[in-house]
Amino acid sequence: MTNNNQNSISYFSDNTINGIELPGRFTFPFFYEPHPLTKIAADELQHYLETQIDLDHNFGLRENQAGTAVGKMFGVLVVQDAHGKLGYLSAFSGKLAGSNNHPKFVPPVFDMLMEDSFFLKQQYILNDINKKVKEIEADEEYRSLKREFELASAQSIEEINAFKKQQKSNKADRKKLRAEQKNTLSKQEYADLEAYLIRYSLHDKHEFNVLSNNWAQLLEEKKSAIASFVENIETLKKDRKEKSNALQQQLFDQYVFLNKDNKEKSLEAIFRDTVFGKPPAAAGECATPKLLQYAFLNGYKPLAMAEFWWGIPPKSEIRKHKQFYPACTGKCKPILAHMLEGITLDEDPFLKNPGEDKKLEIVYEDDHFVIVNKPSGLLSVPGIQIQDSVYTRLKYAFETIEPLIIHRLDMPTSGLLVVAKTKESHKEIQKQFLKRTVNKRYTALLSKVIEQQEGEITLPLRGDLDNRPRQLVCFEFGKKAITKWRVIERNEVTTKVHFWPLTGRTHQLRMHAAHELGLNAPIVGDNLYGTDSNRLYLHAAHLEFTHPITKEKLSFDIAEDF
Incomplete structure (x- = not known):
């Protein structure tokens, strides 16, 4: 596996990097502050994107540009060549302008779009199947027959339900008649009446069976x-599914990743031991794996990486133009575990306990x-790597009592948390949370000035399966999430607000603050949906609920320290 194309490297000019110390360790890809060299590389790449007129892709940054506007993740990899000269490689995630190959950017690990590739040939076949399915679904005779069936089905339900209703009424009339005549008719007359009513009932049943x-x-x-x-x-859909699965498997076999020792590992082998046991869609198409693959193929030593978003944000995720982001966990983490094997990385910040002292x-x-x-x-409950938490500290303090966690706060969020000491209290207070009778108010510092004074945000949320623990706005599968908010203070570049979460979804306040359909203003210090700071400026300031035993109304307030 070789690649002799050296055109993708961009060398730094000496005066640009003069005095900048080389990184001692490679970037930890999933949480990092970009190294000065990667910032320079990103600035140069962004300048290239701003001035490049031949790149036929609409990023949503220019007015009246043709094509659907789509933002894109780009990556840079600072490398050292065999002669010790410093430069950087550039890559984009997925495809760009419908192509894998563009000047200045490294090629994909496998180019499924190359001329006469098995992928394109199979795509033509799949497209032909899709066309045939659409033709049948659009056939006027088929559509007419479907309409007739749907109308008949609806009419049958209506008539059968009406007959059932009449049957029920007739049965009630018979019951009433029996009660009225029981003591007024002779024994023989009543027996004749009963025989008549039975025949009447059987007639109803017969008519119902005929109708049905x-x-x-x-x-x-x-x-x-x-x-x-x-x-x-x-039949066509089944054939399409089988061919699609076979094509996906064939693609998996083509994606083979290297590490610094030129050890190869296929995509399927990499994901075999993950939770789902198989690669997710588009695995291996992200920027950082492309960059590392090209570096290893061409004998470059990787020194540091960074990824940034370019263009308008996607509708579901939080992505800001020019902002740096970590590599994704669902698709990239297993791949990078192999590719970075044997390379000393920056310390994993997720192993540190920021609440220790x-x-x-x-x-x-x-x-x-x-x-x-x-x-x-401080964590609310023990994590995989860190045990120190509200739970463990209370367990130690209580000695003989098991703390029962009722609700949680994110690690970076500060403020009021209620923990039960008995099963009865846990059940009663938890019931109040489930019924949403608990009054919670948060204070947050937003990263921009909000002009509106107050409002309500309704954006459904679900987990991002490819990038946990991030959340997505999803109107199709997301769970209802509602937040009321009000401005309490405006500064030159920030706004302090009160939040009242009417639902309790994961990262609800952080997503509703950051998303463009929400306040479009990430909370200061939000390293998932905004930019990092000394802390997340989100505080659970007020908590009000009913005492589980005395039924007294309780209210607690703790002011924020920001």
Whole structure:
């Protein structure tokens, strides 16, 4: 596996990097502050993107540009060549302007778009199947038969339900008649009446069966008329699925990744031991794996990496133009674990405990529960790598009592947290949280000035499966998330607000603050949806609920320290 194309490297000019110390370790890809060299490389690449007129892609940055506007993740990799000269490689995630190959950018690990490739040939076949499916679905006879079946089906339900309603009414009339005549008729007369009512009931049942059978026969006839169309569509879809799966497997076999020792590992082998056991869609197409692959193929030593977003944000994720972002976890983490094997990385910040030296303040305590003021940086419950948490500290303090966590705050969020000391209290307070009768108010410092005074944000959220723990705005599969907010203070470049979460979704306040359909203003210090700072400026300031035993209304307030 070789690649002799040396045109993708851009060498630094000596005066640009004069006095900048080389990184001692390679960047930890999933949380980093860009090294000065990667910032210079990113600036140069961004200047190239701003001035490049031959790149036929609409990033949404120019007015009246043709094509659908789509932002894109770009990456830079600072490298040292065999002679010790410093330069950088550039890459984009996925495809750009419908192509994998562009000047200045490294090629993909595998070019599925090269002329006469098996991928394109199979795509033509799949496209042809899609065309045939659409042709059948658009056939006027098929559409007419479907409409007839749907109308008949609806009419059958309406008539059968009406008959059932009448049957129920007739049964009630018979019951009423029996009760009225039981004590007024002779024994023989009442027996004759009962025989008549039974025949009446049997007649109703017979009529219902006739009606049901007639409709069933009619619907079956109409269903048979469209069966050939449906069968053809299902056969085509089954064929498409089988061919698509085979194509995906063939693609997986083509993606083979290197590390610094030229050890190869296929995409399928890399993901075999992950939770899902197979690669997600588009795995291997992200910028950083492309960059490392090219560096290893051409004998370059990787020194530092960085990725940034260019263009308008996607509708679901939080992405800001020119802002740096870590490599994704779902697609890239398993791949990079192999590719960076044997390379010394910067320290993993997720192994550090930022709450280690911070005090957990007890705000209120009785025999049933405790209210604490959680400092920013302390976990609510033990994590995989870090055990120190509100739970472990209370367990140590209580000695003989098991703390029962009712709700949580994100590690970087500070403020009020209630923890039960008995199962009864846990059940009662948790019930209040589930019924949303608990009043919670947060204070946050937003990273820009908000002109509107107050409002309500309704943006459904779901987890980003490719990039945990991030969340996505998703109107199709997301869970309802509602936040009320009000401005309490404006500064030159920031706004302090109160948040009232009416639902309790993961990262709800952070997403509603950062997303362009929300406030479009990330919370200061939000390293997931904004930019990092000394802390996340989000504080759970107010908590109000009913005492689980005395039923007294309780209210607690802790002012933010920002």
